[in-house]
Amino acid sequence: MGVSSHDMFGGAAVPQPAVAGSYGEAPPGYRLPASLRLGPVHLQVSNLDRSLAWYSQVLGLSELRRAGDLVELGFAGAREPLVILETRPGTKVTRPGSRLGLYHFAILLPDRPALGRFVQHLSDIGARAGASDHLVSEALYLHDPDGLGIEVYADRPRSEWKRSGRELMMATDPFNFPSVVAAARGEPWTGMPAGTVMGHLHLHVGDLARGAQFYHAALGFDRIVWRYPGALFLGAGGYHHHLGTNTWAEGAAGPREDEARLLSWNVVVPEPAEVEASLIGGGFEGRNGEFADPWGTVVKVTGGGGSG
Template structure:
């Protein structure tokens, strides 16, 4: 599987600026509003203190709240968490790609210098990470102690995004490590900076067409990128993607209750009842404010990040 610019768009694609409203394929009915964003993700882990240490020491998150077997982490001084870790006895780590559900949770840093500081931090800690240039963003990839995928990235300005026809251009090109580190200007990493958010979630699904019906036709995301091999990227308000889905683990089972896994991700949206009604009307499974995709992954529709 290759996702380079050349492989996706051909040797010399004729690109145009991705001006607002010039790209993306909206759903046929309900459409998520432009202000849609992601809230905290909830992860089930096999060893609470080990995971807590990793998210603090490697990712630079602060402990915001602790209650029983639940730990909420995020940016220092923030009111809303980025990640909620939940320990359940008997939970076991997973091998990446062995289950449907979470591929990665993507943490969006506010700028390129912050990403450069994070690159230097990983090097100093001896942590190896994958890295890619996605045209709209630059990204690093890691796995937590349970094998759950984590992306840390920064966005390019929207003025730099391009499109081919109505499809936004995204790819997996080589990462400019030297340029990213240079942007840090030798400033040290001091933890997740103010302005850091959950940028997107990326899921393994059993069937891309069925995922598109659930996440676009029913839930209301625009389809942004559809020629990437084995993947579909969806967003609201012109964002390159709040959600990625892929078929790269097709044939794998859904996660077991005892697997480390994504318990739910949160979609913060004006008038969540409208989104929930659209999913319900399409015949998909619901559990209160939770909508369940065809493989059991839960998305919580909410008017707030942690309510």
């Protein structure tokens, strides 16, 4: 989501209770399973030591493994990383919103108290962040030292989500800082907690319809929110979104190889061959489970279950 404050429905629709399976539009063919989860995001950064310090001190991620110019980060003791950082010679810092591709990746905390602890932590260290209430979730927004966008958020219970017809209701409303901080009950932030997962990705694309051909019709996500200005939100299993696409960087080109950027993101499903067949059937070529969208953003399709 963005961080400006407005109601996507303009007050015209009467909210209705959200009931499982009662909202969204399924793709015409293959449909991603409800068991889908997201694996790590792989980022190219300009200075590995600087990025490591920031991701540790600000986000509270721990170093899990390191091999040369590549580092895997996650919560302490995690089996699978949330973020993979890699540095390549000559990589330059990027300006937010100047390229198609990554708008932000979003780290989902286990609950609201964890978000409250994180809010207090950011205040304690003087870190700047945007913040929004999206009805289905409450979120903070930051940029890393290379200008790459990051969201850290907590979901509201699904029983509190609302719909308008077949569409889930989301908005960008003011964030209630006192209420969120109070949920922490004074407990200190001790780093990214166990149970944290990669919640969603949000991408700048050149055209929403072309993006939907790839991510909805071929990859197999449901359309969940389609009336948000300049954006489309897609998910599996009734989730508010595993992926957002937007045209808010209209006219921008794709990322350059010598810039900080998203190298790939990861969709984890029980039967990756089914997803690959759907993408190939939709006219998109891939290799070793890796497929590029029309603007060059690479999604990896891998097999597996459970969580990191």
